[in-house]
Amino acid sequence: MDSEPEQSGPVGRGDGAEGAADASPDGGRPPAVRIQGLWKKFGEQTAVSGIDLTLPAGRFIGLVGPNGAGKTTTLSMVTGLLRPDAGQVEIGGHDVWRDPVAVKSRIGVLPEGLRLFERLSGRELLGYTGRLRGLPGDEVDKRAGQLLEVLDLSGAQHKLVVDYSTGMRKKIGLAAALLHNPEILFLDEPFEGVDPVSAQTIRGVLERYTASGATVIFSSHVMELVESLCDWVAVIAAGKIRADGPLERVRGEAPSLHEAFLGLVGASGRGAGQNLDWLGGGAR
């Protein structure tokens, strides 16, 4: 994207770190995430272009942006999976790269393109994950059984992960990310490829988790989903944050988050397919 997007309707960036002001320590809790000057290039391609962002603890937060905006790259750097070219990230007040053990014990991650141990059953995968996390065996068994039950995977617990469907993989990945009861859960496109029934199950688990004061940060391009789940939103486009803050403020005067998003990423009124004059039954 080579031009600045319009910012009609919702409150955008460029007016100081107003999102940061609202995301300041809440009841003595440090922000869930504090990002300063984050950059990442892949060869000539700048994926993340100087992001500053503070996300408060205890919220359901959506990171939204079009394809290629930099969501996965940002989440990978924030969760310690990808080293930034420049910048700092703190999670719950701990530096991700200087204090990785403290950070990793506090977070759960459901990455994009989830790579799982395919030759383990779902149950074995949770057992292995729990032991890696240092949980006692009986506690792992108890938690794994409950998570499998709630996520409707009990019937498939002895099936190999390689034979799981896309939705089942998302759910077992979510169970593995929740097993150690993290303070902050990062989910990259958790609902992609998931049917409505499984989506409702995942949603219920996440709502229960945030109701107890935990933080969920998830990326998505499904605005309706973000609007119905999140109370805090950050909009990213072309590697930059375009707006962030409470949902109502990012939505502004726009009738929906979808409309606000199109304005913020500069896609309002973009014609769809005027050049495809050959396409369609009548043009043969």
Ligand SMILES: Nc1ncnc2c1ncn2[C@@H]1O[C@H](COP(=O)(O)OP(=O)(O)OP(=O)(O)O)[C@@H](O)[C@H]1O
């Ligand atoms: N490993 C890589 N090597 C080269 N370019 C990359 C790599 N990873 C990401 N990119 C590029 O960086 C930009 C941001 O990609 P990223 O995957 O972070 O976007 P995204 O917002 O998650 O997109 P989507 O919604 O389509 O998953 C894109 O232009 C992408 O092509």
